[in-house]
Amino acid sequence: MRQKIQEFIALGTHVGVLVDPRTRTMEVYRLNQDPVTLGDGDIFTAPELLPGWELPVVEIWAPEFD
Incomplete structure (x- = not known):
């Protein structure tokens, strides 16, 4: 996915975001x-x-519900 986002950025996409709910992080490209x-x-x-x-x-x- 990271490589694909970087390809889109190289083609002119302004912002790419990879969301990982397992680590509760977002990578912004x-x-x-x-x-x-x-x-x-x-x-x-x-x-x-x-x-x-x-x-x-x-x-x-x-x-999350208890």
Whole structure:
């Protein structure tokens, strides 16, 4: 998946995101930048696509019920 995302970025995609629910992380890919790994305490933004929009990473995981 990482290689495929990097291919899309090379072809002009602005942002690629690999979500891994097992580790509760998101890897964010952008052209000419190293991938950034975000976790529960981080906020994902994509100002090049959605200026002003923010998503706390912790909010993408399904709630757990006891």
